[in-house]
Amino acid sequence: MNISEIKKLDEEYIASTYGRLPLVPAYGKNATLTDVCGRKYIDFTAGIGVNSLGIAPEEWIAAVTEQLGKIQHISNYYYSAPTAVLAEKIVKSSQMKKVIFSNSGGEANEAAIKTARKYSFDKYGKGRSKIITLLDSFHGRTVTTLSATGQDVFHNYFFPFTEGFDYVKAGDIEALEKLCDGTVCAVMCEVIQGEGGVNVIDAGFLSEVKKLCDEKDILLIFDEVQTGIARTGTLYAYQNVGVKPDIFTLAKGLGAGLPIGCCVLGEKCADVLHPGDHGSTFGGNPVICAGACVVMDTVTKPEFLNSVKEKGNYIISEISLMNAPVVSEIRGRGLMIGVKVKASHKEIAKKCLAEGLMILTAGKDVLRFLPPLTITYGEIDKGLEILRKVLSEIPG
Numbered sequence: 001m002n003i004s005e006i007k008k009l010d011e012e013y014i015a016s017t018y019g020r021l022p023l024v025p026a027y028g029k030n031a032t033l034t035d036v037c038g039r040k041y042i043d044f045t046a047g048i049g050v051n052s053l054g055i056a057p058e059e060w061i062a063a064v065t066e067q068l069g070k071i072q073h074i075s076n077y078y079y080s081a082p083t084a085v086l087a088e089k090i091v092k093s094s095q096m097k098k099v100i101f102s103n104s105g106g107e108a109n110e111a112a113i114k115t116a117r118k119y120s121f122d123k124y125g126k127g128r129s130k131i132i133t134l135l136d137s138f139h140g141r142t143v144t145t146l147s148a149t150g151q152d153v154f155h156n157y158f159f160p161f162t163e164g165f166d167y168v169k170a171g172d173i174e175a176l177e178k179l180c181d182g183t184v185c186a187v188m189c190e191v192i193q194g195e196g197g198v199n200v201i202d203a204g205f206l207s208e209v210k211k212l213c214d215e216k217d218i219l220l221i222f223d224e225v226q227t228g229i230a231r232t233g234t235l236y237a238y239q240n241v242g243v244k245p246d247i248f249t250l251a252k253g254l255g256a257g258l259p260i261g262c263c264v265l266g267e268k269c270a271d272v273l274h275p276g277d278h279g280s281t282f283g284g285n286p287v288i289c290a291g292a293c294v295v296m297d298t299v300t301k302p303e304f305l306n307s308v309k310e311k312g313n314y315i316i317s318e319i320s321l322m323n324a325p326v327v328s329e330i331r332g333r334g335l336m337i338g339v340k341v342k343a344s345h346k347e348i349a350k351k352c353l354a355e356g357l358m359i360l361t362a363g364k365d366v367l368r369f370l371p372p373l374t375i376t377y378g379e380i381d382k383g384l385e386i387l388r389k390v391l392s393e394i395p396g
Contacts, residue, residue, distance in 0.1 A: 002037075007022075023358070027055075029055055030055055030372060030376065031055070031375040042358065042382050044371045045371070046371055046373075049226050050252045052231075057294075060295065063290045067290035067291075076281075083284040087099045087101075089293060089297075091264070094235075094248070095244075096248075098270045099264050101280065102261035103259045103260065103282050105252060106140025108225065108249035109148065110142060112188070113186075113188075115278075119185065119269055120186075127182070130183045130184045131184070131221075132168060132176060133149070133165060133189060134170045136150055136199060137223075144162040171205045177212060185219060186218055187218060187220055189221075190222070190224075191206070191227050191240070192237060194370075200331055200333060210245075219247060221245060222247075233333060235299065247263065247264065247266060250262040250264065258288040258292075259288065312335045315335075315337055319384070326343050327339055335373055340366050345361045352387060357383050357386040
């Protein structure tokens with residue numbers, strides 16, 4: 001089928017919950033994608049941070065294919081070797097205790113919320129269930145995780161939202177202290193806010209949050225759905241700031257293209273949930289976990305993590321050297337980069353796509369870059385050349 005036929009099918013049979021862009025991929029390798037018309041693109045999106053090892057990574061494909069030839073699914077009432085091995089890799093690399101597998105970041109965050117509330121209920125009884133999150137945060141699209149998300153734009157239409165959430169501005173420790181009364185069981189935040197605009201949360205503030213939580217026996221939850229799996233140059237973003245949470249969540253890059261979510265539990269929470277308290281039909285699927293084991297083996301290598309930092313620094317440096325008047329700020333860490341612009345970020349993204357560069361947007365005015373962690377310098381340079389051309393044509 002050509003692009004017009006595919007577009008017609010999509011518009012006729014798929015609910016319009018996405019603003020599609022005019023691209024139909026056919027195949028690709030690493031960070032270079034070819035569409036159905038044979039046109040090539042440089043991918044600075046990685047499927048919104050999912051394709052951590054790039055398009056069609058061979059070792060990952062081999063592991064997934066091998067597991068498919070054995071058994072594609074087994075109920076969680078039984079044991080699964082790939083699932084158990086992946087859990088060990090995650091626990092040992094984070095020095096946590098247990099994991100809960102699911103299918104997405106939103107589900108992983110749901111598991112974290114349930115665990116925090118049960119921890120508090122078991123220890124203190126009813127009335128201590130509120131969770132504080134940050135303004136400009138994003139935690140998912142279920143009714144509960146939308147409620148946890150600290151952006152008013154998401155709090156529409158789907159009333160009533162799940163109760164039990166409140167919000168503070170990042171950096172305002174005094175406001176957080178006032179909210180942390182006897183009704184609060186957890187504080188939940190991102191180390192770098194992705195959807196909110198690639199906002200890097202101050203390490204000092206996160207240290208103060210951790211101290212406050214420890215003093216009041218409130219759990220600290222880090223949402224690492226977008227920042228985890230080497231995205232920021234350390235395996236988990238919290239390792240950049242030296243603050244260890246009681247719970248953190250993973251998804252996106254862990255699956256390298258297949259759907260997975262993971263809620264990682266520390267010492268306090270390891271034994272909070274019992275059989276029947278939580279579950280997932282597909283969580284911990286052996287095929288996906290076999291591929292995720294390859295991801296973990298790859299991204300945990302020190303030289304790999306260093307390469308992510310170096311590539312990120314290179315991209316930031318090169319964008320700075322463009323001296324584009326439309327750019328007002330560049331921020332981020334590793335290969336999670338935000339470029340704040342003084343023009344429509346969505347229109348710039350469209351212009352880039354028309355020239356052969358796939359980029360994302362975030363917040364109200366930020367171009368977001370989440371390329372595959374394996375992107376080559378040749379691919380980076382090709383993408384930056386397109387970005388330079390587009391930005392040079394836009395007045396500041």
